Amino acid sequence: MDFSREEYGLPAARLESYRGALFASLSDDAPPLRDYLGATAAGLDLALGDGDLIYLGSQKVMFECNWKIAAENIYDGYHTVSLHKAFQMLKIGAAWGEQRMADAASYGHAWQEYRAGAPEQTDMLRDTSILAVRSKDEPGNRILNIFPTGIISDQMDTLSLRFAIPRGVSATEMQFAVFARRGESDELIRHRVRQGSNLFGPEGFISLEDQTALARVHDGAPGRGDNVVLKGTLKRFPPYRVLDEAGIRHFYGAYRRALDIGTGGPGRCPTGAGE
Numbered sequence: 393m394d395f396s397r398e399e400y401g402l403p404a405a406r407l408e409s410y411r412g413a414l415f416a417s418l419s420d421d422a423p424p425l426r427d428y429l430g431a432t433a434a435g436l437d438l439a440l441g442d443g444d445l446i447y448l449g450s451q452k453v454m455f456e457c458n459w460k461i462a463a464e465n466i467y468d469g470y471h472t473v474s475l476h477k478a479f480q481m482l483k484i485g486a487a488w489g490e491q492r493m494a495d496a497a498s499y500g501h502a503w504q505e506y507r508a509g510a511p512e513q514t515d516m517l518r519d520t521s522i523l524a525v526r527s528k529d530e531p532g533n534r535i536l537n538i539f540p541t542g543i544i545s546d547q548m549d550t551l552s553l554r555f556a557i558p559r560g561v562s563a564t565e566m567q568f569a570v571f572a573r574r575g576e577s578d579e580l581i582r583h584r585v586r587q588g589s590n591l592f593g594p595e596g597f598i599s600l601e602d603q604t605a606l607a608r609v610h611d612g613a614p615g616r617g618d619n620v621v622l623k624g625t626l627k628r629f630p631p632y633r634v635l636d637e638a639g640i641r642h643f644y645g646a647y648r649r650a651l652d653i654g655t656g657g658p659g660r661c662p663t664g665a666g667e
């Protein structure tokens with residue numbers, strides 16, 4: 393019998409780590425992890441610190457949309473203040489934040505930084521403590537997009553790792569894992585657990601709104617005619633603000649390069665921003 397079990401096993405994944413985060417690839421052609429991360433590694437340094445994190449748990453959210461729309465959602469800072477009520481209550485101005493993309497040689501990663509104001513008590517928000525920042529002195533939030541769907545964020549007292557699993561043309565499973573830094577107090581860890589559900593859980597004040605909006609975008613995407621990304625906040629040159637559309641163009645530029653389908657044609661960015 394000439395059947396060889398070794399020839400039919402699962403392929404071995406290449407595995408590399410960066411500050412405690414493990415990255416796997418099934419491709420022999422993928423570059424070394426440090427080259428792949430490029431300048432985005434500096435953002436991971438800030439978010440992950442020494443990498444000595446405690447896993448607190450994870451939640452799964454199903455989005456009724458294609459995985460690329462779920463990916464867009466993170467590259468796009470414009471919707472955060474127009475869609476998310478919690479961000480409005482925090483008086484977060486997306487225009488205050490900066491979004492960095494590496495040059496055309498990058499692999500499509502992005503790095504957003506924005507500041508949040510202190511929440512004010514209103515009829516809508518009686519208990520401001522649920523949005524208070526307790527984990528650090530500076531009010532900065534940072535979100536790292538690791539192309540295509542990996543997200544590492546240090547945002548509103550959550551340290552999270554997210555990734556998307558396509559479950560069909562119209563279904564994307566998003567996994568949200570949350571962490572604490574080793575040595576943090578029990579009280580802060582309880583707060584981080586609560587914030588993880590408050591923000592990212594299926595009924596969280598980010599996920600709930602995103603689920604609804606992404607399903608509507610997906611339903612509208614097959615409409616006839618040209619689908620052009622145009623939010624009216626086009627900017628030719630960096631620095632890009634979180635609300636500019638350069639992030640989405642950056643994502644689709646990397647997607648087209650990965651699939652070797654070129655960047656010409658009807659969807660081409662008119663300015664080249666983000667490409």
Ligand SMILES: [Fe+2]
Nearest residue numbers: 465472598602
């Ligand atoms: Fe969102």
